[in-house]
Amino acid sequence: MTVSTLLAEATRHQQHSGQRPLPTWYEVFHSRATLREALTNAAVAGGVPRAWVDHVRERGERAVTWNPDLYLRTPEPRDWEQILTGLDTDVQRLREWTALSTAYGKFGAATQSGIGSDLDRNVRALRARTAGVANLLGLTSDQGQQLWGSEQDWVDAGVSMLDSIPVEGSAQRWRQVARTDIDAYALQATALAEAGITIGTAAALVSAEALGPGIGAALTAPQPLFQSATPTGDEIETAIDAANPTFRADAEIALPTFSDAADTDPWSGDLAPTDIAAEPPVWQAAEL
Known part of the structure; x- marks a missing residue:
């Protein structure tokens, strides 16, 4: 059933009953109108001139059925x-x-x-x-x-x-x-x-x-982008060797040596007071 036929049917229904078409009519009408638009897009994609599509659609709206013997408008140049x-x-x-x-x-x-x-x-x-x-x-x-x-x-x-x-x-x-x-x-x-x-x-x-x-x-099976997220022991050792090429596990670690300056006596650790008199506290100075 074409869109024009559906429209004519709706008109007759409203004239005789005074009511709008049933909901099923709207569903069918929407389906046919959507399908007509889809056919138009496919036809243009397939090289059918737009002028011919419009001409045939106009005839359909006037309830003129398709006849290959009828003339068609002169088409526009097609963009092949x-x-x-x-x-x-x-x-x-x-x-x-x-x-x-x-x-x-x-x-x-x-x-x-x-x-x-x-x-x-x-x-x-x-x-x-x-x-x-x-x-x-x-x-x-x-x-x-x-x-x-x-x-x-x-x-x-x-x-x-x-x-x-x-x-x-x-x-x-x-x-x-x-x-x-x-x-x-x-x-x-x-x-x-x-x-x-x-x-x-x-x-x-x-x-x-x-x-x-x-x-x-x-086809060959695709390979993962990352082979493994957890490194093995060998991989870790290889990475360490690469990062520290001069490191040897059996090398002796030399401790740093410290010496006092030549003119300074080394601290003996004696915590006794020195001979230098300390200044009196502020409250004693006040009494003096």
Whole structure:
């Protein structure tokens, strides 16, 4: 049911009953309006001229059903560089996310539990939308290879994105991908599918069935950034030797010697009063 059909239905309902549409009508209307906007965004990403999108939407609002024999407005020039750059960005991200998902299943699922389903869902949504846009553009297998290389090139690119990333970095990236809000892409993929565009596969893209296993076979286990937080005894001794290269455990420690100045008699320790008369206290001086 189109948005225009829903609006006409609401108008008839209000004219006959004098009441606003039921809450279910608003839910359906919001869903269809959101899906229409998603289809518009996906169509523009797939190279459909904005002038054509607007023309078809206007016809739909007048309840004119789609007819391929009807004329369309003269389109504006399409920015192919922008269109292909946008698709290329998603392809690069799809390679990385597929590699991350494969690495998670192979190395991280046991220690990073709770994110696997979200990670897989986001990868599937990204692939579906990317495949739908590629199919909307009509890209062939040969054109896909010209843009992104062979199946082995895809595998190599995915693996290289994870090279030199330690365990800690991989865990962080898994969580980031799992938490990425990709609902807009998922909705665009659904809209493309409802419009008759294939989203499961694309001739220009390497299939998930080939890419995942290929990356999995080439991946090596990531290493921790810090091997151990507790040093061993040998490591401590090595560090001490490096910091004190002249220290020997059997060396005699020489005690410092002190001597009095030549013109000074050494203190004998005798605490008796000296011959020097002390000044009388203040109260005695007063009596004198």
